[in-house]
Amino acid sequence: MDDYKQLIFACLAAGIATYAVRWYTDPLRAIPTVGGSSLPGLSWLAALRMLRNCRAVLEEGYGKYPEQTFKLPALDRWMVVVSGRELVEELRKRGDDELSQPEGAQETLQFKYLFEPSVFRDEYHVDVVKGRFTRRLPAMLPDVVDEVKAAVKDHIVTRLGDDEWTSVEVMPVMQNIIARVSSRVFVGLPLCRNEEYLRVAVDFTVDVMKTCVGGIHRRAYRIVARFYNMVKRDTERAVAFLRPIIEERQRGGVELDEDGKPHRQNDLLQFILDKATPKHEPVFTIVQRLMTVNFAAIHTSSNTITHALTRLAEQPELLTPLRDEIEGSIAADGWTPAALANMQKLDSLLRETLRFHGIGLLSMVRKAMKDLTLRDGTRIPRGTLVEVAAYPMHHDSALLERADAFDAFRYARKHMPAGEGARLLFTATSPEYVPFGHGRHACPGRYFASSQLKAILAHVILSYDIKLGGDGVRATDVFVAMGVLPAPQSRVLFRARKRGGDPGQ
Numbered sequence: 239m240d241d242y243k244q245l246i247f248a249c250l251a252a253g254i255a256t257y258a259v260r261w262y263t264d265p266l267r268a269i270p271t272v273g274g275s276s277l278p279g280l281s282w283l284a285a286l287r288m289l290r291n292c293r294a295v296l297e298e299g300y301g302k303y304p305e306q307t308f309k310l311p312a313l314d315r316w317m318v319v320v321s322g323r324e325l326v327e328e329l330r331k332r333g334d335d336e337l338s339q340p341e342g343a344q345e346t347l348q349f350k351y352l353f354e355p356s357v358f359r360d361e362y363h364v365d366v367v368k369g370r371f372t373r374r375l376p377a378m379l380p381d382v383v384d385e386v387k388a389a390v391k392d393h394i395v396t397r398l399g400d401d402e403w404t405s406v407e408v409m410p411v412m413q414n415i416i417a418r419v420s421s422r423v424f425v426g427l428p429l430c431r432n433e434e435y436l437r438v439a440v441d442f443t444v445d446v447m448k449t450c451v452g453g454i455h456r457r458a459y460r461i462v463a464r465f466y467n468m469v470k471r472d473t474e475r476a477v478a479f480l481r482p483i484i485e486e487r488q489r490g491g492v493e494l495d496e497d498g499k500p501h502r503q504n505d506l507l508q509f510i511l512d513k514a515t516p517k518h519e520p521v522f523t524i525v526q527r528l529m530t531v532n533f534a535a536i537h538t539s540s541n542t543i544t545h546a547l548t549r550l551a552e553q554p555e556l557l558t559p560l561r562d563e564i565e566g567s568i569a570a571d572g573w574t575p576a577a578l579a580n581m582q583k584l585d586s587l588l589r590e591t592l593r594f595h596g597i598g599l600l601s602m603v604r605k606a607m608k609d610l611t612l613r614d615g616t617r618i619p620r621g622t623l624v625e626v627a628a629y630p631m632h633h634d635s636a637l638l639e640r641a642d643a644f645d646a647f648r649y650a651r652k653h654m655p656a657g658e659g660a661r662l663l664f665t666a667t668s669p670e671y672v673p674f675g676h677g678r679h680a681c682p683g684r685y686f687a688s689s690q691l692k693a694i695l696a697h698v699i700l701s702y703d704i705k706l707g708g709d710g711v712r713a714t715d716v717f718v719a720m721g722v723l724p725a726p727q728s729r730v731l732f733r734a735r736k737r738g739g740d741p742g743q
């Protein structure tokens with residue numbers, strides 16, 4: 239019996255000693271910890287504190303270690319955070335064999351437990367968004383504008399002629415409008431107007447978000463996802479709508495639009511099918527690829543437009559200069575890419591919205607694929623997640639004048655040397671402006687996001703007066719883990735404009 243006890247104690251002691259040596263020699267130990275202690279066991283407490291107050295902990299780290307590296311605790315790992323031009327540039331320049339973007343994103347969002355492995359073994363749907371889809375954006379704009387007008391009319395219902403204001407809960411309405419307008423160019427008519435399909439597209443997005451901010455330990459996902467996988471369930475729901483269309487297209491059949499006319503398939507689904515069909519990919523995998531892009535598009539764009547609309551409702555004095563600009567651009571060029579490009583104040587409002595609010599506290603997540611040393615001498619062991627402190631950098635007045643204030647037209651006012659104006663566009667990334675990431679992995683959907691968001695905002699601004707109810711003060715944002723969200727149930731008051739309105743209506 240004594241021998242047995244001694245054996246247990248010996249194993250325990252050996253286990254503790256191995257753990258202590260590994261902890262002591264771990265290169266991550268040399269990186270300063272923010273948010274609590276890095277001692278074994280105590281880092282758990284720090285991780286729990288982080289879950290409740292990520293923003294304060296991140297800002298504390300950035301304040302103490304600007305343009306340097308520090309680490310934050312999560313329940314199952316350390317997250318290494320960098321900031322400053324040089325280190326952001328280093329993340330941009332390192333290849334995926336050293337600091338991998340796909341591996342970083344998949345690990346953060348727990349994709350490997352939720353999705354078909356083949357979707358991420360070959361992410362050709364990302365290349366499709368970056369290439370063929372983006373090249374066709376100018377040709378797609380008439381469809382986008384057509385869908386914007388129909389969707390806004392269906393979702394923001396006000397009475398014309400009287401002086402009444404209608405209160406609208408902005409986030410769900412914007413999710414529906416974004417899902418519908420995106421679906422117009424993702425899957426085309428008539429599916430983009432099928433409310434049940436749009437429900438699935440939005441549910442998929444919300445369920446991926448719920449899963450990845452759930453704070454579950456990485457290893458627990460493996461087990462939980464086997465029995466309860468909301469993403470798989472949502473994909474199956476989407477397959478019911480998409481299978482007949484996919485099979486018809488693969489047979490070479492012609493789809494009919496709402497008026498029964500044959501319709502040319504020039505949408506994202508077709509571009510994905512053109513790659514998937516020769517590979518004999520199953521319908522389920524094709525649908526997951528489409529849903530992945532839906533996820534990337536809907537959550538980000540609906541958050542951004544909700545922030546922008548609540549800002550406009552809080553500062554209705556911004557509406558008149560925006561209307562003048564939008565009306566002038568449309569009068570000159572119609573609803574064309576040239577007109578959208580001329581809407582510089584609108585562009586500035588969107589850029590300022592992403593700078594000030596953004597969609598997350600961190601950006602550019604990368605996974606170290608091997609042991610490496612950053613330019614500031616920080617040693618990063620293989621498997622570590624490295625991210626950029628986006629939120630504190632975007633709010634740093636050393637990098638941008640009065641960065642703590644929301645100033646909608648700040649970028650439109652800036653006079654840049656000839657030919658350099660494009661550097662301040664909504665879609666132009668830089669080491670100091672990273673809401674879309676930066677470098678070759680920067681969001682490939684940002685040009686579509688820009689067209690879509692501008693078309694919706696321009697149409698809303700021309701068609702409605704808007705303001706906030708109550709005390710007229712916008713509710714503060716909500717920070718959930720590393721995500722930034724507009725306050726839930728935020729409402730904006732809309733009133734149809736008696737004079738003016740959208741000239742293209």
Ligand code: HEM
Nearest residue numbers: 534535538539542602673674675676679680681682683687
């Ligand atoms: C305001 C709207 C949007 C924001 C703020 C946003 C932001 C981002 C960010 C931060 C990344 C990761 C970049 C990195 O790790 O370096 C990303 C990736 C991505 N986004 Fe967006 N996005 C938006 C809209 C869209 C739209 C509309 C689409 C689709 C049409 C889209 C498709 C994608 C895809 C496919 C990726 C993965 C890129 C890759 O793996 O290389 N996004 N986005």
